[in-house]
Amino acid sequence: MPYPVRVSPDDRPPSVAAAVETLGLRKTYSGVRGRTIAVDRLDLLVPARGVHVLLGPAKAGKSTVLRLLLGLARADGGAARLLGVAVPDVGRELAGRVGAVVGEPGFLDRLTGRRNLLMHPAATSAEQVDLALRRTGLADAALDAVGTYPPGDRRRLAFAAALLAGPDLLIADDPTRGLDSTGARQVRTLVRKIADRGIGVLLTTDDLVEAQQLADTVTVLAGGRVVGDGPATDVIGDLATTVRLRVDDGDRAVAELRAAKFRADRDGDAILVDGVEEPADVTRALARKKLYVTEMSTRRESLDSLVRRLAPEPEPAEQPSPRRQRRAAFEAKVAEKQAAYDARAAAREKAAAAKEAARQDRAETALLGRRRAAETAGGSGVTPTRDGRTKNGTTEESA
Amino acid sequence: MRLLAKELRRFALRPVARWVAAGTFVYVVTVVLLAAFTGDGRPLSRTVADGDLAGYALVPVLLACVAGALLATGPNGGTRALLTVEPRRDRVYWIRAAAAVAAVLPAVAVAYLLIAAGLWGVTVVAGPPDDPGTTADEAGLLRQLAWSGARVLALAVCAAVAGSAVGAAVGRWWAAVPLVVLVPVGVEAVLAALDAEPWSPLAHARAWAAGPTGADAGAGGPVGSWWASGLLLLTAAAVVTMLGMLTFRRRELR
Numbered sequence: 001m002p003y004p005v006r007v008s009p010d011d012r013p014p015s016v017a018a019a020v021e022t023l024g025l026r027k028t029y030s031g032v033r034g035r036t037i038a039v040d041r042l043d044l045l046v047p048a049r050g051v052h053v054l055l056g057p058a059k060a061g062k063s064t065v066l067r068l069l070l071g072l073a074r075a076d077g078g079a080a081r082l083l084g085v086a087v088p089d090v091g092r093e094l095a096g097r098v099g100a101v102v103g104e105p106g107f108l109d110r111l112t113g114r115r116n117l118l119m120h121p122a123a124t125s126a127e128q129v130d131l132a133l134r135r136t137g138l139a140d141a142a143l144d145a146v147g148t149y150p151p152g153d154r155r156r157l158a159f160a161a162a163l164l165a166g167p168d169l170l171i172a173d174d175p176t177r178g179l180d181s182t183g184a185r186q187v188r189t190l191v192r193k194i195a196d197r198g199i200g201v202l203l204t205t206d207d208l209v210e211a212q213q214l215a216d217t218v219t220v221l222a223g224g225r226v227v228g229d230g231p232a233t234d235v236i237g238d239l240a241t242t243v244r245l246r247v248d249d250g251d252r253a254v255a256e257l258r259a260a261k262f263r264a265d266r267d268g269d270a271i272l273v274d275g276v277e278e279p280a281d282v283t284r285a286l287a288r289k290k291l292y293v294t295e296m297s298t299r300r301e302s303l304d305s306l307v308r309r310l311a312p313e314p315e316p317a318e319q320p321s322p323r324r325q326r327r328a329a330f331e332a333k334v335a336e337k338q339a340a341y342d343a344r345a346a347a348r349e350k351a352a353a354a355k356e357a358a359r360q361d362r363a364e365t366a367l368l369g370r371r372r373a374a375e376t377a378g379g380s381g382v383t384p385t386r387d388g389r390t391k392n393g394t395t396e397e398s399a
Numbered sequence: 400m401r402l403l404a405k406e407l408r409r410f411a412l413r414p415v416a417r418w419v420a421a422g423t424f425v426y427v428v429t430v431v432l433l434a435a436f437t438g439d440g441r442p443l444s445r446t447v448a449d450g451d452l453a454g455y456a457l458v459p460v461l462l463a464c465v466a467g468a469l470l471a472t473g474p475n476g477g478t479r480a481l482l483t484v485e486p487r488r489d490r491v492y493w494i495r496a497a498a499a500v501a502a503v504l505p506a507v508a509v510a511y512l513l514i515a516a517g518l519w520g521v522t523v524v525a526g527p528p529d530d531p532g533t534t535a536d537e538a539g540l541l542r543q544l545a546w547s548g549a550r551v552l553a554l555a556v557c558a559a560v561a562g563s564a565v566g567a568a569v570g571r572w573w574a575a576v577p578l579v580v581l582v583p584v585g586v587e588a589v590l591a592a593l594d595a596e597p598w599s600p601l602a603h604a605r606a607w608a609a610g611p612t613g614a615d616a617g618a619g620g621p622v623g624s625w626w627a628s629g630l631l632l633l634t635a636a637a638v639v640t641m642l643g644m645l646t647f648r649r650r651e652l653r
Contacts (some may be wrong), residue, residue: 071481071486072652090486100483103653108412109584121405121484165484325457 018081019169019200020046020069025078029062038064040224042078046202048168050216051195054204055236057303061224062204063102063173069202070100070171083168096122099162100153101172109147113138113157116146122164132160135192152183159190163199170194172203176210188214211236218227220310227311236306240275243282245296247271253291260285270295365368402485404499409477410470415572416502419466423459423510430455431517435525443515447543450609452515456551457604461580463555466506467499467562478570481651490646492567496640499563500556501590503589509556511548550608550622553629557636564643570650600635603628 025042028035039061046052054062054159069072069080071088079086085093099122107116117129133142136156140148149157155175162170175191176184191214195201205211211218215232228235246269254271257264261275262282273282276298283293301309410416415584446452473481475497516531564576589600606628 070479071482071579074649074651088486092487096484098483100479103479106477106480108409111412119405119409121402121481123405124401153527161480226599357485 002350017048018045018084019048020044020080020082020202022065022069022080023078025080026034026064026076027061027066027068028076037070037102037224039075042221042224043225043240044219044229046200046219047217048083048200049195049198051191051201051203051214053211053215053218053232054202054221055206055208055211055215055218056204056221057206057307059223060206062206062221064224065221066100066102066171066202066204070098070102072102079311096165097168099165099167099170101162101170103173103177105154105156105158105161105238107146107157110145112143113146113149113153114142115156117161117164118204120161120164123132123213128164129160132163133234135163136160137186150183152179152186155183155187156190157180159187159194163194167199169200169202172201174204174206176207176308177204184210206303208236208301208306217339220307221271222307225311227307235310237301238277240277241279241298243273243276243279243296244274244299245282246294247286247291248294249291252289253286255290256291257282257285262307401499402481402494402619403498406470406481406495409473410498410502413530416466419462419469420506422460423506424463424513426458426509427513427517430514431521434518443519444540446451446518446542447515447540447547449545450547450605452518452544453547453551453608453610454605455514456507457601457608459507459554460514460551460558460604460608461583463503463507464558464562464579465576466503467559467564468566468569468579469562469572470499470502470561471495471566472570472575477561482652488648489644491643495567496560496563499559503555503559504552508548511551515544515548524610542570547608547610550610550629554604554608554632557632561636561639561643564640566643568584568603568643568646568650570652597623600632603631638652 022042022044024039025039025044027039028037030036042061042065044065051130054065056062064073068075069087070081071090074088081087082090082094083097087094090387107113108119111119114133116127117123117132123129129140130139133139136159138153138156138160141153146154146157159170159172159175162172172191175187179187188210191201191203203214205214211232215236217230218232218235219229220235242338244267250266250269250271254264254266257271257273262276262285265272265274276282279296279298285295286293443452478491481494482488485491485494562575562579565573565579568574569578578636587599590596596602606623606625610625
């Protein structure tokens with residue numbers, strides 16, 4: 001099946017291989033600054049298995065897409081299906097099949113994590129709650145008050161709540177936002193484990209490295225539009241970086257690195273090594289050969305450059321200053337008046353030419369008439385005048 | 400039923416619910432103490448028959464409206480969590496309305512009974528010795544109390560449903576609570592300025608709570624008969640509920 005697959009809004013049998021399908025999804029917000037297009041004709045396909053990441057910078061429309069899919073916001077246009085069910089006008093079909101970690105989960109801080117989960121609408125039994133706590137690695141903290149949880153544990157508790165009903169699809173909005181590196185790593189590990197259990201995961205992030213770590217498939221959004229989608233390795237590459245380093249004996253270092261299966265090349269007096277997963281491997285390989293790095297830097301593509309690469313922006317048009325705008329308007333007005341004047345002058349000239357032509361026609365006709373009259377007078381004795389009149393007062397034409 | 404029970408449990412555990420309950424209790428104690436120290440020595444049966452007892456219960460009814468609004472607004476993320484389990488918004492709306500009714504009915508009933516018991520106690524201690532309501536005609540007094548209490552509870556149901564409608568429509572407790580408290584006050588002030596008391600919701604609520612024998616009710620009362628007042632209040636609650644549901648259907652949740 002080619003990717004992405006377009007969704008038709010008619011009632012064809014839903015695709016079982018897709019967790020989420022949208023066609024032309026559109027959402028605008030009205031505010032004091034006018035209308036803002038949050039999602040613009042979005043065609044999206046999320047596979048039923050694996051981790052699909054909506055990647056994009058801030059204001060790209062990622063969270064809005066999730067809110068539209070979950071029925072928390074209403075789309076202005078387009079169609080969407082969640083697990084084959086058209087949203088947002090759903091019945092019982094989706095109940096318990098979709099778990100969501102979107103926004104503040106609404107836990108009561110003074111209650112324990114376990115008690116909070118027991119009060120969650122999706123909880124049906126204590127065993128189910130304990131299982132969710134174990135799966136998210138929170139069994140040891142289950143009896144602690146949620147107010148004492150570090151942010152990472154709090155986020156994992158939100159995941160536990162989302163997993164209570166045993167969903168087929170888990171939707172998470174920027175799950176590592178605001179977490180320290182330890183908390184982010186725990187949440188990423190948890191997301192991967194959830195996906196490995198066969199639950200489809202759709203999450204948003206603005207962290208390219210996170211997307212590279214987690215995503216099986218990815219959709220890159222910018223300005224509410226899809227600028228790239230497909231398998232993650234094709235669209236956003238992998239975690240490999242380019243290492244630029246300097247060594248005293250550059251040629252030998254390149255040879256040694258190539259022998260160690262690195263893609264190394266000279267770049268002036270420096271060396272570029274592409275596709276490095278762990279930069280320390282390069283220095284280690286060189287050190288084994290008694291070559292020591294004097295300077296090293298790593299380069300990894302940023303999200304902004306990725307978006308620019310996928311959707312090159314047109315050159316921004318120069319915005320003229322107000323003074324220049326006023327001058328341009330004045331010049332346009334002058335040009336318009338000049339054109340009108342020219343048109344009137346041309347019309348006058350045309351009219352004069354037509355008048356002249358008519359006068360010449362009349363003169364030629366009169367001359368012809370005089371000649372005819374002279375010819376006639378040669379026989380009858382009537383003498384034509386200069387303006388074509390005969391002496392008896394009638395004109396050539398009226399005669 | 401499971402979701403209804405969860406909503407009730409969540410509401411019971413919220414500090415704001417305890418504040419509302421505490422406010423109701425303080426009000427009950429205040430009413431009884433005022434009756435004890437400033438009462439005119441009327442027998443309890445007269446107080447019930449005049450509709451004064453039901454009138455005292457109107458403040459718990461207003462608190463029921465506030466409780467309904469608080470339950471529907473919920474803590475941050477509560478509605479979102481509920482919608483991920485039950486995606487049908489209409490059902491979520493009615494679950495919360497039902498939870499509001501289930502939450503306030505026992506509280507208003509207890510408040511009413513406490514006021515009645517307190518006034519009875521005051522009458523026993525300081526009332527006339529031959530009060531038929533406390534001595535000779537207990538069955539008649541109990542029937543009056545039950546009938547008056549039923550009307551107060553019906554009013555509390557309407558108030559709770561309307562409060563939850565406002566809460567569901569507005570979505571934020573700090574907006575919903577002032578709305579359900581200040582709007583009736585504002586309406587009363589406007590109607591008083593316009594000399595249009597027959598349209599006053601408070602007057603209708605008082606007439607309904609007082610019942611057929613109340614001083615404010617009856618065909619000659621300022622707002623007509625008590626059952627017409629009840630009908631008007633029911634219609635108003637239904638309109639507010641429908642508006643709340645329509646707004647909640649369209650409302651976008653953060």
